Amino acid sequence: MAKKNRMTNEINAGSMADIAFLLLIFFLVTTTIAEDKGVLVKLPPYSEEPPPDVRLNTRNIYSVMVNAQNQLLVRGEPMKIEDLKHNAKIFILNPEKRADMSDDPTKAIISIKNDRGTKYKTYLEVYNELKAAYNELWEEAAMKKFGKNLDELKNAQQKEIKDAIPLVISEAEPTKFGEEK
């Protein structure tokens, strides 16, 4: 008798799990795991005037054109996206000091031009590969100079490396080909 009495005095917590499950399922359904990552880009300021006509040595310009058929033309030659990063790295560093590649990493300029009909996916892939080329160069430079990974370095040291190989990507106004009807 005494045993039975004690049992009834406890609060029944059995339904607690059910309530918690209900809430859990609600949050599971409404959750969108935040995928807030992306390729960070800094746009140039807008100006009405046409850009100043600065004569740049063509050897320092790495022009990448993407047409409405999503094909690449790099410095006048067709190229596959897979080869873009490798070739860009060679162009920027110019280890063999070739006369048709950049004087110096600080002078190298990447120029991207696309059609209005270019797929966004292709465009971003191209941009991503070029950014990857620079990131890899920075990482290699950090390893060579300080013997550490880039993200382990102090801010001043990171800046030193990025100043030696500055990322300059210029984007031309797109041409009007392949506009969607």
Place this chain on the structure above:
Amino acid sequence: MSKFKKKQGNVTPGISTASLPDIVFMLLFFFMVVTKMRDTELMVKVITPQASELTKLEKKTLVNFIFIGRPTEKFKAKAGTKPRIQLADKFATTDDIPLFLEKHKISVPESQRQSVITSLKIDNDVTMGVVGDVKTALRKAGQLKINYSAKQRERTKG
């Protein structure tokens, strides 16, 4: 001998479910913390492309979102099938972008307005025409920090 037998016969060892609520609550709190309530209904289909060189968006309050994609089934009749821009919860044109940016800017403390980032959530399938127009509008409005939203993938070899 008989002592053991008696015990086995009387008490059936069931699995204790007393810790179940604790486990479930733990999961519940996890999901409550990571949940971000979707405050805007997506009216355009956006499947972002993949990229390897990603930067994380740190402060949520400093970010505003522009969606570009084709209208979903529900809105096809109203908005057509061409790629459209969605700002907050309605379809928009590039002319609406400055006002949209300004509205967001007001909600940001003045000292942090320099670091506002616009996250562009653009569908794989969209062509650069509309994206270029948005970029021009952003440049005109002085919003120069942008982030092309993408999914993580491995860097290509070579």
